[in-house]
Amino acid sequence: MEAFVFLSAKFEIVQVIDQLNNTKKTLFSFEILPPLKGKSIESIYEGIDPLMEFNPAFINVTYHREEFIYKKRTQGFLEKIAIKKRPGTVGICAAIKHKYNVEAIPHLICGGFTKEETENALIDLHFLGIDNVLALRGDPIKTERHFVAEDGGNTYAKDLVEQIVDLNQGKYIDEEIENATPTNFSIGVAGYPEKHFESPNLLSDVKRLKEKIDAGAHYVVTQLFFDNERFFNFVKLCRVEGIEVPIIPGIKPISSLRHISFLPKFFNIDLPAALTDQLDQCKTNEDVRKVGTAWAIQQSKELVEFGSPCIHYYTMGRSKTVRTIANEVFG
Numbered sequence: 001m002e003a004f005v006f007l008s009a010k011f012e013i014v015q016v017i018d019q020l021n022n023t024k025k026t027l028f029s030f031e032i033l034p035p036l037k038g039k040s041i042e043s044i045y046e047g048i049d050p051l052m053e054f055n056p057a058f059i060n061v062t063y064h065r066e067e068f069i070y071k072k073r074t075q076g077f078l079e080k081i082a083i084k085k086r087p088g089t090v091g092i093c094a095a096i097k098h099k100y101n102v103e104a105i106p107h108l109i110c111g112g113f114t115k116e117e118t119e120n121a122l123i124d125l126h127f128l129g130i131d132n133v134l135a136l137r138g139d140p141i142k143t144e145r146h147f148v149a150e151d152g153g154n155t156y157a158k159d160l161v162e163q164i165v166d167l168n169q170g171k172y173i174d175e176e177i178e179n180a181t182p183t184n185f186s187i188g189v190a191g192y193p194e195k196h197f198e199s200p201n202l203l204s205d206v207k208r209l210k211e212k213i214d215a216g217a218h219y220v221v222t223q224l225f226f227d228n229e230r231f232f233n234f235v236k237l238c239r240v241e242g243i244e245v246p247i248i249p250g251i252k253p254i255s256s257l258r259h260i261s262f263l264p265k266f267f268n269i270d271l272p273a274a275l276t277d278q279l280d281q282c283k284t285n286e287d288v289r290k291v292g293t294a295w296a297i298q299q300s301k302e303l304v305e306f307g308s309p310c311i312h313y314y315t316m317g318r319s320k321t322v323r324t325i326a327n328e329v330f331g
């Protein structure tokens with residue numbers, strides 16, 4: 001069994017985990033997406049309200065990069081326009097903290113940001129009292145074959161971690177700033193129990209993860225997975241490679257017929273045969289939801305048994321299913 005990981009250093013989320021884990025209870029947390037542009041923040045609250053009774057340790061809010069579309073203009077010209085379909089990550093985090101008094105964690109990515117812009121975003125967060133971030137590289141945009149960093153931007157999540165650590169030490173890009181106020185960010189990073197899709201193998205990916213921790217990240221949140229054995233092996237490998245920080249498993253209940261092909265393709269993960277055997281019998285979304293919910297409950301119970309400090313649920317706008325699972329596991 002994975003021992004609950006305790007750290008004495010003063011790091012916000014790790015501290016939350018520490019304090020709450022004194023009871024040796026696995027914590028509950030979840031991720032939400034900003035609403036599509038034009039929708040109100042009420043849609044966010046409607047997703048959060050049903051989950052509040054399970055006392056979430058923190059709520060993550062994803063970040064969505066701009067997408068490029070072509071608009072027809074006069075004389076047949078096409079104009080390339082950048083649009084953000086889901087803006088509002090920082091505002092939502094501030095609103096969540098204000099309304100629910102729960103730690104809200106914005107995802108911060110390298111893609112699309114120069115270091116200067118990243119620094120300004122971090123300053124905004126610091127002024128808002130948001131002291132936790134999940135530092136990510138981001139995926140290539142649809143028109144790119146490979147991830148391309150902005151000129152003067154961070155290339156890997158590790159570089160972003162280094163920039164945040166610098167700011168925590170009062171080192172701003174402009175070295176001439178005198179008596180600079182240090183920030184106090186607690187930094188999470190992504191881990192992949194089935195390896196990141198660009199990585200040559202799992203060990204190589206774990207070594208890259210170790211570099212992010214060595215750069216100053218405080219904990220790991222994993223990509224979603226459906227096979228607990230893959231997660232247990234990943235944790236074991238991380239520990240062997242010297243990664244000692246908390247590793248928080250990410251769980252997504254499969255809940256529609258579309259998910260059966262979409263999730264493996266989009267997240268580069270496998271669905272275990274024992275699960276697909278059951279999904280093959282499903283005729284409707286409701287059938288899938290039942291199988292997916294039961295699977296996620298079983299996964300969660302095993303992860304609690306394993307000693308996971310927290311289980312992080314990907315709601316993807318569907319808090320009803322996560323509520324059913326939380327009721328069984330944390331109720």
Ligand code: FAD
Binds near residue numbers: 061062063157191224
């Ligand atoms: P990195 O840690 O930088 O790793 C990327 C790849 O580069 C890996 O294959 C790694 O092994 C390799 N690598 C690392 N360092 C080096 C090096 N020095 N040389 C060569 N190779 C190297 N994306 C979003 O756009 N918005 C979100 O809100 C978001 N939330 C996420 C939340 C979680 C929990 C997870 C797991 C992913 C999330 N993502 C999000 C997706 C993420 O941005 C992508 O998976 C991205 O492709 C990799 O991000 P990373 O931070 O893991 O990158």
